[in-house]
Amino acid sequence: MQVRGSYKLSQVKTIVNGIVIGVLAGSAVSMFRWSIGHMTDLMRYLYINSIHHLSFLLTTIVINIAIGLLVGWFLKQQPDIKGSGIPQVEGQLLGEVDYGWWAILWRKFVGGILAIGSGLYLGREGPSIQLGSTLGQGVAHFTKQVGFDRQVLISSGAAAGLSAAFNAPIASTLFVLEEIYHNFSTNIWIVSLTSAVTSDMVATYVFGLKPVLYMRSTPLPLKYFLWVVILGIVLGVLGRLYQMVILRMGKWYRHTHIPWYFNGIIPLLLVIPMGAFFPHLLGGGSDIILRLSSANYPTLILCLYFIIRFVFSMLSYGSGLPGGIFLPILCLGGLIGAIVGSIAVNLGLMNPLYFSSFIIMGMAGYFAAISKAPFTAILLITEMVGTLTHLLGLAVVSLIAYGVLDLLNGKPVYYSMLQQLLKVQTKMNLGRTAEIMETVYAGSQMDGKMVRQIKWPMGSLLTKIQRNGVEIVPAGGTLIRWGDTLFINVSTKNQHAITQQIIALTTET
Structure with a gap:
């Protein structure tokens, strides 16, 4: 028997909910981004001066230990603010994880600003997704929506959070569908797209129209696509390495024999010399990505930067501090692309005019491999860079990197993290x-x-x-x-x- 309900009215209600969540998430994440940016500038100033003035060094040490203790206290109270928050959101939508929205919201907000703003190699996007999802959960709470309707609001909040973090509403919607829900339901994408676009409008009002990772580039001609194949293979292999290491960091940290919620003190102390000698490498990685195309770094320096970013990204995220791996992954991919492009140019096998194309393709391919979400990777980089001219290269490198990681038995990294999370959750x-x-x-x-x-x-x-x-x-x-x-x-x-x-x-x- 068929039941024709008030479907159109339900769709209008869904869209209105999406607008409300978009405004809330856009405002919260914009404030989150703004606070992280200003705190990072302050901490960079302290790190640079700490090698010249003992007072700066002592002040920096005290501040970072205090951050570690305060955020550790938050983690002890609410373990679900740990890490990026994306596995927690996936677990919540599966019904395997649940938590109070307000308790998570303010602790993730404050803890994320302190951890990411300190200069650790963490991204703002994961916490932004969890912030958005908790706001969606809050709207569901106040409007007394439960079951599937509640899930829709949580997922739309996640899309809104990512959209405000990167000014990428289309990719943010696709991320929810491809990575979190693994299907393209009309109910989900309508409200997710509505909230993502609304959230992007709020963030654009605050930060302007310029794409987050805008860089000048020239599309790569087909005659150079052999290098795209090589790049895709390298990205797939190194993507599997990334997965293997990041998923083992929790075990390695347990050897420190300190309470897990205070593990963040370790990278917070180690970041001080890193910030003093490599201040441009601090943070999620957007600064170094924007420098790559014009700085003309030698290949060996690019390799050194990759090693530093890889190792310290692992230390930062493995500590459990609130912060994501999204942007750090893009940074590592951009460095890999720059290394391969630099080798091709130095061998005289490619015109330097196309060097930036390898940075852009590297970001997409590395994320596509590690997250196993190639559609999201292609659209995300397209929106973040602000050009459609690289679509063919992005598609080819993403598919190759995805295929290589699949041959190496790699699983989606957020799914694997969720499995680890569920092992320590009470049934x-x-x-x-x-x-x-x-x-x-x-x-x-x-x-x-x-x-x-x-x-x-x-x-x-x-x-x-x-x-x-x-x-x-x-x-x-x-x-x-x-x-x-x-x-x-x-x-x-x-x-x-x-x-x-x-x-x-x-x-x-």
Whole structure:
């Protein structure tokens, strides 16, 4: 039996929610970005002067230890502010993780400013995503929306947060669909795009229209695409190395035998000499990315910068301080692209005019490999650099890097981090259920079958089917078609395992 509800009214409500969340997330993340930028400038000034004045050195040490203790106290109170926050958001949308929105919001905001603003090699984008998602959760709380509607608001907040962090609304929407939800549901993308565009408008008002990583560049001719293939292979191999190291940093930090929530003191002390001797390498990496195309660094210096950024990015993120890996990954990819491009130029095999193209392709390929989200990588770099002329190169290098990492058995890094997170989480109450939403793909096991013909996982119950804007109450004889969106209640006891079984049934075989 089909039920025609107030679907259009529901869509209007969804869009209004997206606008509200976009304004809130855009305002919060813009303040977050502004505060980090000003604090980083202050800390850079202290680091540079610490090698000339003992008073500056002592002041810097005291400040950084105080930051480590304060943020450590926040972490002890609310462990879910740890790291980028993206695995926590994914876990929340899967129903495996849950937390109070206000307790996370203000601690992530203050802790992120202190940790990232100190100059550690951390990005603002992960915390921005969690800040946006908690604001979406807050809106759901005040409007008394639960279940799938609550999930939609949380995911739209995540898109809004990333959009404000990078001024990239299209890529931010795609990131939610490709990396977090792994499908392209109409319900999700409408509200996510609305919130992302609204959030971007707020951030643009504050920071201006200039793209975050704008650089002058010339599209690479096809005759040089052999170097794109080489770059893609290198990015895939080094991307797998990145994954292997970053996922082991927690184990290595445990050897310090200090409480995990105070691990941040270690990189906060180590960053002082780094800031004194390499001040332009501080932070997430946008400064060094913008310098690469015009600074004419020798190849050996580029290799040295890559090693420094790689090692200290691991130390920074592995400590558990609030901060992301998104921008640091782009920085490392840009350095790899610059190294390969520099080698090609030095060998006389490529015109120096196209050097910047390798920096841009390196960023996209490295992120595509590590996150296994090539569509997001292509669009993200396109929006951040502010040009469409590199689309072919971005697509080729992203696909090659993705394929190489796949051959090396790499998994999406945020998914792997979520698995680590779930191992230390207490299991949910046995009797509770959560609503999940999955889209049926053409050629999947469910496509073309009746509800009663499907072997549903134990602990799951199909409650509703949405098809072309029409809601269907399912019965045993209801035929499931590709493109259908299924609303399923699942037991929270084994929610992750049940969800994975349902995903296997709804995706292509």
